[in-house]
Amino acid sequence: MPRTDRFLDIRRDPHSDELLARGGDSEAHSILQRAGFVAVVRVHETYHRAPTGLAEDDESRLATDAVARLRAAGYHVDCDADFDTDSRPASYLPLGSSVAHVAERLREAATTGEAADALTELTAARDGVLAALEEVLTATADFHDGLGQAADPYIARRLRYLADEHLRVIRTDLSETRNQLADRHAPHPGRSTCTGEVPSTEQERSAVCACPPPPRTLPAPPPSMAAGLRR
Known part of the structure; x- marks a missing residue:
């Protein structure tokens, strides 16, 4: 049975005459946004429309x-x-x-060093992803400074606040996490690289390697009796 999220409709709404795109998954939504559509997010659906103010010919080219x-x-x-x-x-x-x-590198990391190396791509002080994101926020704020509408200075201040406060917290915490991993020099117990060798002390005669069993997942604790009796 074909997946319904691989189907989309792009049409002019017969009632509002708006150019609308409906359906699709997150990848399709990204394609629509790169084509120029604007996402409209509601509780029960997400659809896309053409930007306001476009001429009909421009809307047709966009669609x-x-x-x-x-x-x-x-x-x-x-x-x-x-x-x-x-x-x-x-x-x-x-x-x-x-x-x-x-x-993906973090999902495949077998040691704390490999995880730290992956996180460095985000946290590097000058050319990491988070440093670049700060530049993007600042550049967008600068763009709004002289844009001319009454709300633009507020948007600029809000963007700088996001860069100076929220993004700084993320950079600080993630950098500390990266540094702690770099100092540990330890394999991940559930992701150690298999050598394919069996030591002479192995008790299981049919074992093909010495890797430990996967870590146990503890069941969720039962609800508190006191909470159930409370009125």
Whole structure:
């Protein structure tokens, strides 16, 4: 049975005449946003619309580009006839994929040193991901400083606050975590690299390696009786 999140509709709404895109998973939503759509997040659904103020021809170009990108990525897209296209543009790995690779390195890390090396990509003082994110927030704040609308100075101050306070907490905590891991020089007990060798002291004669059993997962404690009797 095909996955429903691989199907999308891109059409003009017959009631509001808005250009809307509905359906898809998070990858499809990323493609829509890179094509220029704006996400509308509600409790029970997330859909996308064209930016306000676009001319009809610009909306059509935006929709056609989105249809082409989505189909190139393997999505099934139903659309108005004006947006249909046989174009399949080449796709490239977004910048976020290189950051996601850090998570993959952490999932595969077998020692504290390997985990520390992965986290260094985030915490490096000058060229780490978090340092670059601070630059992005600051540059966006600078952009809003002279943009001209009444809310823009507030947005600029808010962005600088995020960089100076929230992001600084993340950088400090994650850097400390990285440093602690770098000092431990220990293998992860559940991820040690298997040597494929069996020592002479091994009690299990059929064992093919000396790796320990996986760590036990303790069951959740039962609810407190006192809590159940409280009124």
